[in-house]
Amino acid sequence: MWVLGIDTSCDDTGVGLVRDGEVVVNLVASQVRLHEAFGGVVPELASREHLKALPLLVERALAEAGLRPKDLDLVAATRGPGLIGALLVGYTFAKGMAFALERPFYAIHHLEGHIAAAWPEGLTPPFLALVASGGHTHLYEVLDLGRYRLLGATRDDAAGEAFDKVARLLGLGFPGGPEVERLAEEAEEAIPFPVPLRGQEGYDFSFSGLKTKALHLVEKGLPKAALAKGFQEAAIAHLAEVVLKAAKDTGHRVLLVAGGVAANRALQERFKEAGLKVYFPPKGLSQDNGAMIALAAWRRYKGGFPPSPLSLGATAYWPLEEA
Ligand code: ATP
Ligand code: FE
16 A cells, blocks of 8 residues: 655655555655755745645656556645645645545644654554654653643754754754764763753753853853763753653653654664663654655554545644644
8 A cells, every 4th residue: 555645844845655654765855955045944935945846756756666646545745733835835735636546635743744753563552752853842642643642842942943053053054953963973071061941840841041051152162062062962861851750750661752853863872771662763754754744644544544634724733632
């Protein structure tokens, strides 16, 4: 069974093909260079780029898998959350394909996609899922597919956003996560950063204090590699402390770490030492992509969820608990 998945929630055009739960093709056209000159994603430009890239990418994905459109069994796309104009391009395109091919269509929540990318075949809920990306730092209890309970979220910046902002302070490129990680590896010693929200009652996250601390250290002219390493260590310690506290309180022993930040090697090492059973997305599936959307749709289909009506619109705001 072949599933086509499309993600155009932000500035990456993602097209993936999944066969019986296995990722066969995963193509991502990044718009990073286009938006760089503006210092952030320009929504209208992103929509136009998706419009240009998407048909070509779908054609290429089908060619790489040796498929014709009518070989597809299911079509899925990100419905939200994200930039509404950008979402509409992929979502409407996918609905059009499903309609023309007379195939079921699945409207997928972007974070369910991120979680599906880290969710190994055969693992049954309940478990914990941390989504750490450019726009989210959310800790969920996954009770079942489509049943999520939010335990905590960031009070300010998302984890990936903090990496991006610190990278910018250090004069590094975008996206900042991989750049900060590379620089941190060059440092022998780390400049210590205080770990945020220690001793809190709940399971919240906060990264803006780390960013401010980084700014002060940059202004003092302290060595950049040691600073990057200190920031990264504190950010990871914070994520790990909150998640481990939640695991202890709820009794969950299984954790998925998803979203772009899950690609960080130091973070993976830290979580592997935590005494939990931890799963990360395979290489290439942590950042935004279409294959994760196809994987989520495949799970929904197998789980007996009905397809989505084509009358359902895309939405910029959509809490995962309502997916
Ligand atoms: P959201 O899913 O919340 O809408 P997004 O889709 O923009 O946000 P992703 O594509 O999942 O986010 O992740 C991108 C983020 O991940 C960026 O902020 C980037 O800096 C961060 N990131 C990527 N690689 C690493 C890394 N190795 N270490 C830390 N952060 C990383
Ligand atoms: Fe994302």
